[in-house]
Amino acid sequence: MDNQTLTEKPTFEKLGRYYLIALCAIAASIIISQVLIQKFIREQENDSLVVNLSGRQRMLSQKISKSALLLGETSVPTDKTAVLEELELALKEWQEAHRALQTGDDSLGITGKNSEKIASLFTQIEPNYRVMASAASRIVGALNQDFQTPTEDIQKDIESIIRQEPVFLEGMDRIVFQYDREAKTKVTNLGNISLFLMVISLGVILFELLFVFIPSAKTIRQTFVKLVQSQKKSNKMTLELSALYSSLEQAYQDLLEVDVTLDDFTLYAKCSADGSFEQFSDQFVSLMEFEEERPENLFQWLQEQGYDRNHLQNIREMIRNGHPWNGEIKVVNLAGDFVWLKVNLIPTQNELERIDSMLLICTDETEKKEAEAISQEINRERIEKKVKEQQYRSALIMEGQEEERKRISRDMHDGIGQLLSAMKFNLEGIHSVDTAFEKEKLKTSKELLKDVIREVRRISFNLTPSALSDYGIVPVLNKFAREISKISDLEVTFENKTGFLSRLEGKVENNLYRISQEAVNNAIKYAKATKVTITISHNSQFLNLEISDNGQGFDLQKLEAQGHFGTSGHGLFNIRERANFINGQCEIETEKGQGTTISINVPLD
Template identity: 25%
Template sequence: MTDFLSDNTKNDQAIPFRFTRLYVTLFLILAVLLTGGQLLTQWRLSTVQDELWIIRYTALQRHQSQQIVKQALQVTDSKEGSDFNQNLAELRHVFSAFERYHLESRQGQVTDHNVLIPNSDTIQRLYTNISPEFNAIQQSIGNLIKLQRPEDVSQPVVQASLKLLLANEKPFLEEIDGIVRQHTSELRNQLIRLESIELYLYIISIAVMLGIGFLIFRPATHRLKQTIAQLIEAERQASIANKELLYVNKSLNETRQKLFEATRLQYQQEIDEQKIRTSYLMAGQEDERKRLSRELHDGLGQMLTAIKLQIEGLEAGLRRASAEPGKTDLMAHSKSITNLKKLVTQTIQETRTISNNLMPSVLSDFGIVPAIKMLAENDRSETVDVTFESNLTADDPRLDKNVEIMLYRITQEALSNAVRHAHPSHIHIELIERQNYVHLLVTDDGRGFRPVSQRSKLPSPTKNGRAPSQGLHNMEERAKLLNGRLKISSVPGKGTKVQVSIPYKLQSAHYDAN
């Protein structure tokens, strides 16, 4: 064992491993011995307890047999006639318990405590020898418990049964005593063997503990200096490794700084791109304001100016009529009033058109399907045929408010681009729901164009603040705001297809009345 530990000096890592393995092996042997001894002791004590129950129930038969004789004498005693039925009932009860205990003890069994221990051959032979006495007692008691009246005790059969019972009582008691003594002797022998086993286990446990001290701790003390020297060497090696780690850590810090700088540049690039997208949206808003300003100036403003001129002309006519009462021109004034009413009607219609373009009431009141249908009807002309179809019905729940507004604005932008730039003869709009997505498709048969290949690289705005393909970028930004996707397919001379896919949840939407 000392040589075994001496070999450990050849390998630093083997020292603790082999030392631990040896210690654990001896410790396990000791633990197994102690555990085995304890389990064996507990098992044997449990067996002894079970055997004590067997001995108790066997010895109890002696007392029961005496009770049986006592009750039999009282039953057959003519002086006890008044208590005949009670004595007979007690006899039956005592004999039933006596018979059960005897038959169970013969099998080494106590059902009341779930005990079953096979009897030895000696005890089984003693039970065989006692069988004639038990059978005689069983036969005599069987005749006695059949009595019905006190007068029956004088019958010869009853007297013969009583004599048979008395004749077998003493031999039965002696043989029961022999069985109890044999049980006790066997139990004593088992306890002696258990004491011997415990003594052997104690001696072996002490030997193992001495072996642990002699074979492990003594050699370990001799190797302690060598282990300390090895620890000092290991510390020196650890110091060298620490310096190397410091160098590696410095390199990692430099790499991390470079990575941080690259991340900062990427973040700055994303901010710049976001600024460009914001500039597109702002430019789109400015264009919308300019368009609204032109509509107000060219349409509504001119009509209001014409109304003003008509009113001034009517006012001058009325002034002249008041100055020259005889020359009143009623036809001229009636025509002026008719023109004025027509201009007011056109002004109201133009105002409604501008308001509808800003936020159509049909969108907020009835939803996206009627709004796009009306948009298609308004853009239909003699040169352009606009059609619309959808698998969404009026019975379906409304889409989310933001989804409806986004779809309407993209449809407006797509129709405007197609009419102004593509000059198509037919535009087809589809709004379909499929797999928790709502898809908007605007297809035309116009001139088409060559789309930008990389949408992520947004072009810079021009000097007038309007970037190339700004309408397309506005549609793309609107789709991104709702986690949607915009796809534009176009071939010069073969038309254009705008497809938007938006994830959505059908729900009952609530809109402001304003």
């Protein structure tokens, strides 16, 4: 079995490594794909801005040429002013965009990272750009300095702009087309990379399927078969051990019931009146496994065995006064084994009628004591086992009750509740009633149906509030207190002293709610209370639920002595059982005429 385990262990470790490598490969492919896609998206945004801006450069260069021509032909001052402003604005935008396309501009969202091809194209049109920019700047500067500057003075610059514009436009066209081609190339490359990563991911998945999942499934199937076989062997061995244990238990019980036959009382030793040993019997020496060194005094020896000195002194005084003593002692022999002796100490007199010696007459009852101890241990284990079985059965019964309550509550809410709601809508849709009697009947039926729907909802809530699984014990107890106050003469208040908001295990919340429900029902039925307070508080270790009322109270000790709380069906018995089921502690404080307080402490860990 050990060899088999050693051979299987590397296989599981190998599969685990394959699985981890495959997961890392898939994660890496996903991360790389996302990085590339995000990078492409950012580049696409930059490319679209660049293409748009480079196209705008063509338009601005044409606008500059147009404005320059108009300035040479227009003599109307107002028109000339507007054209000059248009030329100045177009020149500024044209220069900023030209610079941004080559070096980048954060305000425009352009990185300025161009390929060598585009940089070469910009270099080719740079002389034309400079000539046009210089000529346009001189025209703007001359007109701003003297608006009446003759056309002849700026005609040379106008002609320079007109000559350079076609070459500049042709160069910008090549740049725009190159930007577009590079953007399409990036899209194609991204598609190829995505396809490559998809192939890798599919390959990794196929690798997992062939070398991880299929071998794992086979290994798990084989392991499951071995576990089933081991379970069968274990069940068989358990049955055999149970039979052996039962036989052993019965043997001990029979040994106890037969009442082990004790040896007759035998003289074990003779001592002086003060307890000094004078003679030892062979049986005593063999039982205690004495060697050459033997005890000198009986009372000193018993004191060394752990008996009280004052008690031994009283026995010594009894012997001196001529009174015998009998009892049981438990000592340890030199081998370290326990020995139980039934002892008679009998004083003897000399011819002068004085106590001069003492006889130690004993019988060995070690075997009987050991049988009794084993029997008591067996009975204790049997009782503990029965208690645990009873607690387990009680837990199953409570869980079954909760499931049945949930089912009934769900059926009432989803079944009967929906039918009643549909009937209510149908009744409310009836308007063609002729007589006053029929109208009154219809009105009464509607009111009665509303009461029935409200009662169904109340019963459904009491059986299993849906909010308990959704929101937890605190909101449900708060709502429970309000609902009880509405439908009864009892004033029920809820207080969350420490602001407890955490969720608990489902069975804990269910049982705390049932305990509160049971305590409030007891206050209504038996305590004749007018006010009930439900309080929740907590610390780092425990949650405390306290339900107190101002009812008539009762004599707790008297009812406990009568066994009134020892059977199921009684409210306080159910409360204690539910508290035990969730490992909680239940404390009940009550006196006649002083009300009742039930406190439940539940561990939070």
